[in-house]
Amino acid sequence: MSTGDENHGSNPPPQAEAGGEAGYGDVKGGALFSIPGYGWADVAALEQSMAGRAVRVRGAAHAVRAVGRRVAFVVLRQGTSTVQCVVAAAAGGGDAGMVRLAAGLSRESVVDVAGVVSLPREPVHGTTQQQVEIQVKKLHCISRATPNLPISVGRRSAKRGRRRQSQSCKLFPAVNLLHHGQAGEQVVHVGQDKRLDYRVIDLRTPANQAIFRVQCEVENIFRQVLLSEGFVGIHTPKLIGGSSEGGAAVFKLDYNGQPGCLAQSPQLHKQMAVCGGFERVFEVGPVFRAEDSNTHRHLCEFVGLDMEMVIRDHYFEVCDVVDRLFVAMFDHLNKNCTKELETIDRQYPFKPLKYLPKTLRIEYDEGIGMLKEAGVHVEAMGDLNTEAEKKLGELVHAKYGTDLYMLCRYPSAVRPFYTMPCPDDPRYSNSFDVFVRGEEIISGAQRVHIPELLARQAEARGIAVGSIAAYIDSFRYGAPPHGGFGVGLERVVMLFCGLGNIRKASLFPRDPRRLQP
């Protein structure tokens, strides 16, 4: 009996097989047990060469169908893989109880099957494993699901009958999973809301299994590329004193009698880490925004991917890292996550992202020029609204053939006070945004490391210098020129996969109305 690893440090106390002689039944009290002769196998790993082998598989009862009293078919699902399990009463009728147990399984119940891998006469329809099935010898229900699930993992439509079942097994998209949020619109999907209410069920759909594996890879590549370039991973505090430097949209709390709040970004602390001698740092951690923005692209809590680094000659050194990082990331996803991307595409069809091996950089003024030429009204030194950004994305796509580009040298007036002005013209700044599919995804810049300039720029924007004295003081003990950027993990996944709504890229999303589950 294998548990997947053989190196138990000491012998676990023996636990009796549940179900006793009969070899089937409900497991009581959560007892776990070995079944001699049946080794654990993953559904995804079953293959024809295993025919005749005794295996044990645990999964969810994805679909159940009884044929009379003597045979029942249970489609068992583990992760995104499914296999058909055949429960048949022996000629003597001795296993009729096991068939009854199988036929009565509620969908999504967790089931242990011990059986023999066999080759079906015809390929099984509707399961991911089509060339193998399992002839069940022992069957235990580990966890009974409530018979009336609030949402379904396995039904595509409300049509009844056998066609429904076979269809659901093929793709198993759930009811109401097909909504797309529209860019810029106020998104209120009843279907999506209900799914999010029962996220523990909703997450079992193939698209969700794929989305969060892609998300994990995005983070892995972010870390790997930066580690390979000499960055150190850090963790800065999320609880900070007073109210965050950023403004009003901050969650406030009482910290043992002191006023505290949740960090709206790791900005100050990652800058302090650089000034503290760590020349290149990155952080992956939650970012909190109390904004009441009910859009397809805002969350009240998201995962920030942040970096900050010393700059030697030019802030383009930061852009260079962005370029290498995101091209490596997207290359990796396209190469190593094909199965996941196809799975997502089946549920939420999207066009593969177009990007260049060397990310396009254009200056803000050029972008403004392109928009004006296309007849879009924009102010020369003003900020771009969501609509203008979208339009510029289209123009850039048409002209340069890329969905990914950087817009550099923003007007100083539309950037935060701590942004370094361009040395040749302080009306512009050493800053950039990165756009994917016409939506801003990354914001970065060189920071002001000179306390006097910082104070002057804060004052010019009407910020009380006294209120940010601690921030300014951080640069009084010797501060290297530095810059960095921040990007939301969920936004990367949403825009790369064209999901249309950021809630789809957050495991348990938090928006102005949602604090559950």
Added chain:
Amino acid sequence: MSTGDENHGSNPPPQAEAGGEAGYGDVKGGALFSIPGYGWADVAALEQSMAGRAVRVRGAAHAVRAVGRRVAFVVLRQGTSTVQCVVAAAAGGGDAGMVRLAAGLSRESVVDVAGVVSLPREPVHGTTQQQVEIQVKKLHCISRATPNLPISVGRRSAKRGRRRQSQSCKLFPAVNLLHHGQAGEQVVHVGQDKRLDYRVIDLRTPANQAIFRVQCEVENIFRQVLLSEGFVGIHTPKLIGGSSEGGAAVFKLDYNGQPGCLAQSPQLHKQMAVCGGFERVFEVGPVFRAEDSNTHRHLCEFVGLDMEMVIRDHYFEVCDVVDRLFVAMFDHLNKNCTKELETIDRQYPFKPLKYLPKTLRIEYDEGIGMLKEAGVHVEAMGDLNTEAEKKLGELVHAKYGTDLYMLCRYPSAVRPFYTMPCPDDPRYSNSFDVFVRGEEIISGAQRVHIPELLARQAEARGIAVGSIAAYIDSFRYGAPPHGGFGVGLERVVMLFCGLGNIRKASLFPRDPRRLQP
């Protein structure tokens, strides 16, 4: 002119060299500039083979010494590396201004040196680079540090004179850096507090540079080992509804008109992820505890390393992952972080951690027996206090020769209500703690995945079942047996390196009194 990477996406606008003809001076307004002919080099990378090469180096003025008006020595520090830079006036006296600039540099000012690598006649004392120095041709001050630093990076003692400087350069421990907190005591170090107030300077000391590089490696290994074993990295929300399941020590806040709080652990959500079809998940993220515990081992915010996984036959499957993970982690640190560990040891001497290739597991009752035999008063089915844990650590060390061990099969009464009881005796539970140097570092267990049992156990502990209905309901839709553990990143670093105080292992620590910087 190299910037460390040659692939600028477009040509950066040229920026003039500051200091003009003279080749020295204060850089105004944060301007960055290239110096043709001088390529950037890292202090750590300088070596004798580079003699005669023109290089540019940026670092902090770690020490400055003028010899008359014609020569000044500037020790430049970058990270944990230092090199001596020789600023000499030419025979004609033309560079006397540069010598004056050097001699007047305040410590910790950020300085750009362009010069020629040369071989000193005798090894330089007190710098990490002893076989090379730099003959300075151009010198620019990038950022002036305030002349009176609140704490010092470079002085060991209050003694004055040249001995001080040479000593400080060798190890550069800062004033007041040598305090060790004692286990269990109320730690109030004025020295440490002041250092934490000025963490941006304090972080520049070699021990701190090393500690946070070790911390980064701990996280890297945690992730790598789990990823290699099929775990998926997830992010669960830190903002949760109502008050956390754990009890009173919770930070509360107003969430757009709803009562909310900060998660005291990712417990519920990582369990939901497992029930949501992700069979093995891990998370690295902040954990918030509003406890008023002013000890050497508690923080109000720390970084949790958490995992949760399906269990097939026995909860020892979780222990097996712990075992492989932490042995791999400690092996890696000992093998690949020798320089960092030596640096930490010089400042905070510690004994290398003793651990076995296969982590020792003993049952709780055996631990109790060992303590009783040693004359320690402990209650058979009660919890161990810090003192008893410490003592047991000593006994285990003496008997088994390890500082790392697992204590399994805890009495159910001392574990949370969601802990699975042992199937053979419900007075005990499928749970474990891991100890390092006699201090608890990891807590893990199999969880109850059966809603009825969960409700019963909550009731038996006086918890209102209604208040945790959402948690219990998560297991009504089919839930696999599962378990996991949590460990604090800072605590791993503190105990592996014997730092004695957890604040030393937190970049910007948060304790009941400290919310700054």
